[in-house]
Amino acid sequence: MIICIDMMGGDFAPLEAVKGIQLYLSQVSTPAMLVLTGDEAILQPLLNEQGIPPTAYKIVHAPQVIGYNEHPTKALKEKPNSSIGIGYHLLASGKAEAFISAGNTGAMLVGALFSIKAIEGVQRPTISTVIPKEDGSTGLLLDVGLNADCKPEHLNQSAILGSLYAKNILGIDNPRVALLNIGEEEGKGNVLAQTTFPLLKENNEINFVGNVEGRDVLLNKADVMICDGFTGNVVLKLLESFHAITQEKKIEHEYFDRFDYENYGGTPVLGVAKPVIIGHGISHAKAFSNMIHLAEKMISTSLLDKMKASFEGK
Incomplete structure (x- = not known):
């Protein structure tokens, strides 16, 4: 090696x-x-x-x-x-x-x-970030900045890439894939979300469980969360600031420690x-x-x- x-x-x-x-x-x-x-x-x-x-x-x-x-x-x-x-x-x-x-x-x-x-066959590579869940489990969010503007087929492919990464690297068997959206119901969201949902629903290579909202990101509702790079980068920077504040204010808790990027090393280009x-x-x-x-x-x-x-x- x-x-x-x-x-x-x-x-x-x-x-x-x-x-x-x-x-x-x-x-x-x-x-x-x-x-x-x-x-x-x-x-x-x-x-x-x-x-x-x-x-x-x-x-x-x-x-x-x-x-x-x-x-x-x-x-x-x-x-x-x-x-x-x-x-x-x-x-x-x-x-x-x-x-x-x-x-x-x-x-x-x-x-x-x-x-x-x-x-070959991948239209847009993507980058992801590890999300520490409140119950001790670990999730994955992608894209977090490589593709600010996406088409539905890009997000559908990201779901496959993220699912394979979660299974092989994070050790999650049959990872649950969700679309990050502004509501749980099918049909919610902007045009990108509405047109991506049916593609994910029909994708037999992933275990699609529907939409998750921003309030669900740190909860154990999905293992792999899919979104465009603009949205994902906003979420990532928000979580980074959350960790920075806990450090600055000296708020000590084992859960907050899991937000330290050093624990995960770096971001793979998938x-x-x-x-x-x-x-x-x-x-x-x-x-x-x-x-x-x-x-x-x-x-x-x-x-x-x-x-x-x-x-x-x-």
Whole structure:
């Protein structure tokens, strides 16, 4: 198993990325081979200082870095030797089986769509977020920002991708899929919701349970909740602010702790042909470690092969 990590992406990279590798290695008995892209002159001393064994990794020198404020497409074109650009080259050429970065989100999405490309039959790849439910269970919400404007068939495909992810990665058997809407009854919502509902209802590849409302997002009424990226991103940012407030006000409760993004590592791009995981810009060691674990699980469960099989002939 070979996993590539962009070591230069993130507000606290590369040190926190290195510490994340150290944490990951302390948690597993048979680690994946880690291919690290970044400035070797900066990375090597840090890896040595943190006691990372040379047998655990290989550095691929990348002298350029794509900054957060750079235009994604332009930056990838003008900086082919960036840590993100080289990472995608390694993934596309089969020299890595998954790619992780907490760097420029736009560049990561552009690279996923144009370097790796969508699974044949998938019209629009999507991104998701894990939702901690109040009863201790875990759900999935998608899309959360990749596609602000969607067609009904895009949401129908997202339901299949989300269902496969929930089953193979979150361990939810026969996940319940719901459409996020402004009412529970069929026929509610805007044109997109009204036209998506019958497609989901007729989709025999998912366990569709109908509509859920905003008040249901944190309740255990569905395992996979589907919406357009505009709506999903609003919900995601609201939950992020909720977590930030509990931290600021020092409101301690085990449920609130589950809103910490570091627990989940990063967001996978679902619907592209190879595992791509995008981390939060403020990722620390725990998040990097969990992103590696997630990449391992995506590879070991053959998730991408199962997704490809679901869309054959579509």
